[in-house]
Amino acid sequence: MTPRVEVLRFITRKLAGALPLLFGVTLISFTLTVHFGPDPAYAMLGKNPTATDLAAVHSELGQDQPFWLRYTHYLRRLATLDLGHTETSGEKVRDLLARTLPVSVLLLAPGFLIGTTLALLLAMVAAWHRGGRIDRLVTGMSVVGMSLSFVIIIIGLQGVFGVWLGWFPVRGWEVTGPVSYLAHVTIPTLAFVLASIGYNTRFFRAMLVNAMNADHVRTAHAYGAGPIGIMCRHVLRGCLLPITTRIVYSVPTLVISGSLLIESHFSIPGIGRATYQAMLSGDQPVIMAIVGLSAVLFVVTATVADLLCRLADPRIRLA
Amino acid sequence: MSFARTACVAIAAVLLVACESPSSDEPRPAVYRHTIDGTPSSLDPAHAANVYSSTLVVNLYDTLFRYRYLSRPYELAPNLAAEMPEVSDDGLVWTIRLRENVKFADDAAFPGGRGREVTANDVVYSIGRHFDPATRSQGAWLWRDRIAGLEDWAEDGADPDQRIDGLYAVDDKTLVIELTEPYPQLPYTLAMALSAVVPREAVEHHGREFGVRPVGSGPFVLERFDESRAVLERNPEFDRGSLDLAEEGHDRQVHGELGLETLDGKPYPFVDRLEIHFIPEPSARWSSFIAGEVDSVMVPPEQAGRVLESRDPIRFRPDIEQRYHSLAAPETGFVLYGFNMANEAVGHHPDQDIDRANRALRCAMREAFDWQERNDTFYHGLGEVFPGVIPPFVEAFDPALGTESTSHDPEQARRRLADHHWTPETLPRLTYGMEASVHQRQMFEQFRARMKTAGIPEQRLRSRAFASFGDFSRAIAGGELDLFLIGWTMAWPDALYALQLFYGPNAAPGANSFNYSNPEFDRLFERAAGLEPGEERTALYRRLNEVVVDDCVYIGSLSRTRLHLWHQHVHMLPDREMLGGYFLRFVGIGAAP
Numbered sequence: 061m062t063p064r065v066e067v068l069r070f071i072t073r074k075l076a077g078a079l080p081l082l083f084g085v086t087l088i089s090f091t092l093t094v095h096f097g098p099d100p101a102y103a104m105l106g107k108n109p110t111a112t113d114l115a116a117v118h119s120e121l122g123q124d125q126p127f128w129l130r131y132t133h134y135l136r137r138l139a140t141l142d143l144g145h146t147e148t149s150g151e152k153v154r155d156l157l158a159r160t161l162p163v164s165v166l167l168l169a170p171g172f173l174i175g176t177t178l179a180l181l182l183a184m185v186a187a188w189h190r191g192g193r194i195d196r197l198v199t200g201m202s203v204v205g206m207s208l209s210f211v212i213i214i215i216g217l218q219g220v221f222g223v224w225l226g227w228f229p230v231r232g233w234e235v236t237g238p239v240s241y242l243a244h245v246t247i248p249t250l251a252f253v254l255a256s257i258g259y260n261t262r263f264f265r266a267m268l269v270n271a272m273n274a275d276h277v278r279t280a281h282a283y284g285a286g287p288i289g290i291m292c293r294h295v296l297r298g299c300l301l302p303i304t305t306r307i308v309y310s311v312p313t314l315v316i317s318g319s320l321l322i323e324s325h326f327s328i329p330g331i332g333r334a335t336y337q338a339m340l341s342g343d344q345p346v347i348m349a350i351v352g353l354s355a356v357l358f359v360v361t362a363t364v365a366d367l368l369c370r371l372a373d374p375r376i377r378l379a
Numbered sequence: 380m381s382f383a384r385t386a387c388v389a390i391a392a393v394l395l396v397a398c399e400s401p402s403s404d405e406p407r408p409a410v411y412r413h414t415i416d417g418t419p420s421s422l423d424p425a426h427a428a429n430v431y432s433s434t435l436v437v438n439l440y441d442t443l444f445r446y447r448y449l450s451r452p453y454e455l456a457p458n459l460a461a462e463m464p465e466v467s468d469d470g471l472v473w474t475i476r477l478r479e480n481v482k483f484a485d486d487a488a489f490p491g492g493r494g495r496e497v498t499a500n501d502v503v504y505s506i507g508r509h510f511d512p513a514t515r516s517q518g519a520w521l522w523r524d525r526i527a528g529l530e531d532w533a534e535d536g537a538d539p540d541q542r543i544d545g546l547y548a549v550d551d552k553t554l555v556i557e558l559t560e561p562y563p564q565l566p567y568t569l570a571m572a573l574s575a576v577v578p579r580e581a582v583e584h585h586g587r588e589f590g591v592r593p594v595g596s597g598p599f600v601l602e603r604f605d606e607s608r609a610v611l612e613r614n615p616e617f618d619r620g621s622l623d624l625a626e627e628g629h630d631r632q633v634h635g636e637l638g639l640e641t642l643d644g645k646p647y648p649f650v651d652r653l654e655i656h657f658i659p660e661p662s663a664r665w666s667s668f669i670a671g672e673v674d675s676v677m678v679p680p681e682q683a684g685r686v687l688e689s690r691d692p693i694r695f696r697p698d699i700e701q702r703y704h705s706l707a708a709p710e711t712g713f714v715l716y717g718f719n720m721a722n723e724a725v726g727h728h729p730d731q732d733i734d735r736a737n738r739a740l741r742c743a744m745r746e747a748f749d750w751q752e753r754n755d756t757f758y759h760g761l762g763e764v765f766p767g768v769i770p771p772f773v774e775a776f777d778p779a780l781g782t783e784s785t786s787h788d789p790e791q792a793r794r795r796l797a798d799h800h801w802t803p804e805t806l807p808r809l810t811y812g813m814e815a816s817v818h819q820r821q822m823f824e825q826f827r828a829r830m831k832t833a834g835i836p837e838q839r840l841r842s843r844a845f846a847s848f849g850d851f852s853r854a855i856a857g858g859e860l861d862l863f864l865i866g867w868t869m870a871w872p873d874a875l876y877a878l879q880l881f882y883g884p885n886a887a888p889g890a891n892s893f894n895y896s897n898p899e900f901d902r903l904f905e906r907a908a909g910l911e912p913g914e915e916r917t918a919l920y921r922r923l924n925e926v927v928v929d930d931c932v933y934i935g936s937l938s939r940t941r942l943h944l945w946h947q948h949v950h951m952l953p954d955r956e957m958l959g960g961y962f963l964r965f966v967g968i969g970a971a972p
Contacts, residue, residue, distance in 0.1 A: 102856065103849035106428050106517035106573075108879075108889040113519070116512040148420035150590035159605065215662050223670045230666045231658070233607060325663050327656065329605035337606065340847045341420065 067370075071363060078359040085355040086138070090131050090348060098342030100147055121147065121344075138352045144345040146338070153349045156334060161315070163233060164330035167322065168314050170245055171252030176307055179257045183264030184291050190269055198261060205258025214251045214325045221247050231327045248322045264303060271298035300372040308365040312357040408651035409968040411949065412673040413960075414664055418606060418657040421590035424575035425509055428517035430868070433572035434960035435609055435655060440575030440595030443475060443502065444566050445961045449639075450628030452774055453872040453957055455566055459497065459576060459596070461552075463566070470561035470911070475569075477502070477552045482616045486594040488584035494616060497576060497596050499548030504539055505576045506546060511537035518573030520889075525565070527557045539579060561909040567871035572959060598648040598964040611653040621646050622965060637704060638950040642967040649967040668944065675945035675953055683759040683942060690760045693940065706943040709763055711956035712868035713770050713877075715935025716748070716826075719861045721886075721894035724807035739799040740806070741931035746795065747833035748826065748934050749787035756825060757818070761940040767924040768867075768877045770938050774912075775874040775920040784928050785935075792833035803836045812860030814851050815844035822864065856888035865892060870957065874920040875908060881927050895932050 101117040102109075118124055122133070137144060143153035186198035222230030228247050235241045271277065272295050280290045296303075320332040331350075338346035419432040427436040437445070441459035457463060459481060465474040483494035506526075509516035510533035522529060528544025535541065545557035556565070568574055581594035593601050598619075599611035624643040642649060654673075658664040661679030668676035678686055686705075688696045693707040718741055720726030725741065728734040750764040766784045769776050796806075811826065813819040823842045830840060843860065845851040854860050869876050883901045885891035903923050910916040927933065943953050950967040 098847040098849045099853050100849055102852040102888070103847070104426075104515050104517065105888075106520050108520035108523075108885050111888070114888060117515055120512060120515060145587040148590075150421065150423070150587035152588065215666075218663065218666045223666050226670060230670045230672055231663050232656070232667075232672065325660050327607040327658050327660075327663060329607040333606045337418065337420075342847060342849055 067367065070366070074359070074363045074366070078356075081359060082352075082355050083135075086135065086348075086352060087131065089351040090134060091127075093344055093347055093351075094127065094130070097344065097347070098340070100342035100344070103341060104147070134348055138348075143349040146346050147343045148337075148341050153345050156346065157331070157349065157353070160329060160331040160334045163328060164319075164323070164332060165315065166235070166241070167233075167245060167248055167328055167330055168252065168319060171249040171256070172310075172314060174249065175253040175256045176260060178253065179260030180264050180303070182257070182261045183268055184296070186261070186265045187268035187272060187295070188287055188291060190272075195265075199265070202258040202261045202265075205254060206262070208254070210251070210255045210321050211325070213254050214321065217247050217251050217254075218325070221250075231325070233326070233328045244326075244328075248319075248326050248328070251322060252319065260306075263306060267299040267302050268295055271295045274298055297372070301369050304368050304372060305365050308361055308368060312354060312361050315357060409649065410652040410654060411650045411963070411966045411968055412654045412656060412675075413953075413963065413966075414656045414658050414667070414673045414676055415955075416659055416661075416664065416677060418659065419609075422593045422601070422604065423590040424505070424572055424577060425514045425516045425518060426590065427572035427575070430955060430959070431657070434955060434963070435601075435611075436572035436575050436593075436595075437597065437959045437961055438599045438611060438653065438963050439593045439597045439601060440572075440577065441481065441497065441597050442570050442572065442575050443477075444570040446570060446957055446959070448622075448627035448962060448965050449624075449630070449634055449952060452772065454628065455570055456626075458570070459502075460569075470563070470909070471558045473556040473558070473565060474549075475499075475502075475554045475556070477554065479552065480618065481596050483578050483581070483594055483596050484600045484614055484616065486581055486584075486592075488578065488581040488594060494594075494596075495578070496551070497578075498551040499554040500551075501576050501578055502554050503543065503546050503548055504579045506574065507532065507537065507539060507543060508577075508582065509573075516573075518571070521568040521571070521573065525558055525560070525562050527559050563909070563911050564871055564873055564875060567873060570957075571870055599653055602652075606657070608654055608656045611655070613648055613651050617648070619647065627965075634952065637952060638969065639952070639965075639967075641969070642950060642965065648964040653963060653966075671946070674949045675943065675951075678942035678944055680757075680759045680761070683761060686942065686944065693761065693942075699944070703944040703946060704949070706953065707761075707940055708943070708954065708956070709770070709772060709938045709940050710868070711770070711772060711872070712866060713765075713768070713936040713938045714864060714866045715768065715933045715937075716862060716864050717880075717893040717933045718931075719855075719858055719863075719892075719894060720896065720932060721858050722861050725809060725861055726894070727896060736799040736801065738931055739795050740801055743792040743795040743801075743833055744830060744835070745784060745931055745934045746786070746788045746792035747835070748829050750785050750937055751787065752829070753822075753825065754937060757822065758937070758939055761942070762937045763940065764937050766936075767928050768880060768933070768936055769874045769920060769924050770869065770877070770936070772938075773869070773872055773874050773877070775917045775924075777921045777924065780921070780924070780928070784931075787829075789829075789832040796834060803834065803839070806835060806839045807861075808839055808841065809861040810859070811840055811842045812851060812854055812863040813842060813844055814848060815846055819844070819864075852888075855892045858887065858894070863892070872957065874924070875904075878904060878907075878920065878923050878927075881923075881932060893932050895927070895930075897926065897930065900926050 101114055101121065104117055105113055122130055141154065145152055146156060182198050186195045189195045218230045221228050228243055233244055235244055277290060277294050280294050320336050322328065323330040323333040334346065335350050415431055415434055417431040419435055420426070421432060422435055422439065424436050424440055427433045443458060443460040444455045445458040447454045447456045455463070459478055461476040461478045466472070477497065477499055481497045483489070483497060485492055485494045489495055506522060508514045509519040509522070510529055524530070526545045529546060532541060532543045547555055549555055558565070575595065578594055582589050585592045591604060596617070598614055598617045600614045601609065602612045603610040621644050622642050624639060629639060656673055658667060661681060664676055665679055665682050667673050686695055686699045688694045695705045699705060718725055725737055728737055754760055754762040754764060763771060764785050765771055766780045766782050767777065811823055813823055827837055827840050831837060843854070845854060855863055867877060867880060879885055879890050881893065881895040881900060882891055882904050883896045886894045886896070900923060903919055907916055907919040907923065910919065945951065945953060948969040950969060951962060951965060954962055
């Protein structure tokens with residue numbers, strides 16, 4: 061079987077296998093939302109609702125229909141991408157996602173890329189000097205980064221760069237071009253990098269140190285290879301699987317939840333904030349659309365991660 | 380780097396900046412950037428029951444009446460109405476003339492996309508749609524059982540083409556409302572954002588999306604709306620003449636420092652663009668104001684120490700007063716703890732002896748609670764504690780009412796419990812409900828600690844937290860909670876709005892979350908409700924207030940104080956109370972520093 065055919069068959073198999081997964085995820089989340097989620101009817105009604113008013117709203121929301129009918133209705137809408145309207149503002153859920161998702165991606169992509177790259181570089185330096193002062197310094201800084209509250213980091217950066225120095229906007233998202241984009245994305249990116257770099261550096265370092273104990277790395281040392289060559293060609297390649305998996309699997313979480321704290325504290329109209337508000341208000345169409353979307357994204361991510369692992373290590377079969 | 384590469388980078392940077400810079404020939408629009416501490420969920424007037432939605436709705440739409448900008452106590456003025464209503468002698472027929480030449484903003488819903496004249500039929504439609512279940516109105520209660528024939532019309536299918544007996548247009552500019560009983564508070568309801576006038580074409584054209592595509596006749600039109608801000612542009616069709624400061628209640632002694640005189644006699648609104656930023660996080664709101672990104676801020680309580688020199692009396696620090704305009708004003712609302720009177724373990728009981736013992740328990744808990752400590756711990760000592768439920772800014776407030784009901788007296792509480800044979804073993808186990816947050820948990824712990832001083836063991840109070848306000852409300856309505864802290868914002872400057880909290884027919888899921896049931900109270904309430912303002916009505920309001928104080932139905936009350944700061948170049952009085960943002964049309968922008 062040629063590699064291309066193997067990959068195609070793998071993707072087809074993955075997508076076919078995703079259907080029961082999607083069914084299961086949506087069924088569980090729909091059940092949880094219906095039975096344990098907030099009842100939006102009370103928040104929707106005014107100060108003196110009558111029992112009739114409550115019944116009318118429950119009926120309007122379709123809550124008087126049997127569970128299976130509601131679930132089937134939801135699946136049909138999801139399959140046809142007719143996600144309905146939000147219960148609070150009436151906006152089309154599709155419009156809401158189209159409006160907020162790109163904002164979250166633009167907001168978080170730089171921090172994700174810079175943070176991951178920087179963590180990898182620091183981990184490589186620390187691993188090379190393991191046990192030494194540089195290693196202790198990087199490890200210590202990682203622990204400090206992990207210990208700092210994300211909120212404190214955000215407030216501190218806003219205070220220093222926004223209020224005190226006045227270099228960047230404290231908050232907001234008035235992006236009209238590259239310059240305003242850079243202005244608005246810089247502090248959130250810095251906050252994201254500071255908050256995530258500790259965890260990533262510690263994880264990457266542990267993987268790299270483990271890989272450095274391999275025989276072929278010792279052989280490379282014996283041949284007199286330089287640190288960059290050993291790290292990039294032999295050590296990094298040896299631990300590409302866990303590193304790739306960690307990086308790829310963090311993408312859907314980022315895309316779907318955005319970063320609620322960043323979006324809230326910087327008043328950025330992204331998907332994280334929209335999701336949080338939907339959860340608080342019990343806006344079922346929005347919650348269920350996001351659940352469906354995240355399930356699809358995780359399936360895609362799992363497929364991509366497997367393919368990347370196959371690329372990184374040809375011994376892995378796409379079974 | 381070579382010279383050529385450096386030059387290329389520099390040129391690219393200049394081009395990038397030039398791409399985003401407005402032309403220097405264009406006059407700079409006057410922009411006011413306002414902040415609020417929450418996000419409105421919908422801009423449909425039928426859903427504008429909170430201050431966040433109301434702030435936008437009253438600036439996008441017209442209501443028949445509004446509050447005068449500066450007059451205190453609050454005073455109504457005509458808005459879309461040409462003058463105040465004519466009322467028949469029996470108080471049942473209200474005739475309201477509408478202003479001429481008022482147009483809805485242009486929208487695709489209208490033929491040719493051009494907005495049309497606002498008519499009395501639009502007012503009829505706007506009130507009627509609250510009774511259509513499809514609207515999911517939050518305001519129907521304002522007119523339920525008040526306007527003749529409205530319920531019958533709703534039962535017949537709420538067809539807008541069908542006439543409502545007590546709500547109709549005599550001609551394009553004359554509206555008649557026929558009531559089933561006198562309702563002196565009617566004009567107040569017609570100043571609420573919930574009553575804003577919408578065009579039927581737009582509601583039908585936009586369907587569910589009407590909540591994000593407002594079409595009104597207010598001073599501004601919506602340019603952008605998302606989770607972080609709303610941008611409003613001046614409505615070119617809006618013409619209400621000029622600002623008459625004297626008419627709006629200007630007092631040189633009180634308002635002289637605000638720079639409002641420069642706006643007198645000029646047509647409003649005064650700004651071309653109004654940005655309303657939704658910033659719930661206090662630190663972000665404060666930092667944004669200090670950095671000059673927004674023009675005003677409601678100071679977060681935790682920043683009070685940085686801006687105040689003294690808390691009693693409230694005085695801002697001199698450097699703050701020099702740099703900004705400032706205002707300290709009480710909210711037009713209050714917070715209080717309520718008991719579930721439907722629970723026989725703590726509330727009403729058919730057995731008179733047990734009923735009396737239950738009352739003693741509620742009174743003892745009230746005496747054990749320390750409002751001053753609550754004020755100092757959670758409201759930075761800026762709140763105003765008052766007895767009863769008629770807040771001090773309301774005309775019927777009774778300054779002579781004793782303060783025993785708000786005094787912390789654990790000894791008296793212990794005596795009272797002992798007199799009625801309550802012991803730690805016989806005390807009921809009560810469920811304290813709250814929204815899930817650290818803040819609410821701390822309040823619960825403080826409450827429980829105070830109760831302990833009266834001999835009520837910790838085990839007798841257990842907390843139950845809810846993830847959302849909707850769930851909390853559902854639990855209250857379902858009688859699942861025995862004790863809960865609620866906030867009540869006055870939408871009218873009339874004590875009846877607060878006293879309805881105890882009116883029997885309003886029992887849960889209505890506003891009477893306490894399920895208080897007292898035929899005598901209900902009788903007096905109904906009598907007061909139909910009375911015109913005057914001594915008799917004030918006396919009745921005070922009597923009703925005393926009844927609920929005596930019955931120990933609640934533990935309260937406290938009105939929080941709001942601190943506002945705004946930059947010197949902004950000329951305004953930022954009073955958002957009475958559920959609204961009417962002041963925004965009168966905001967003027969001077970030369971920025």
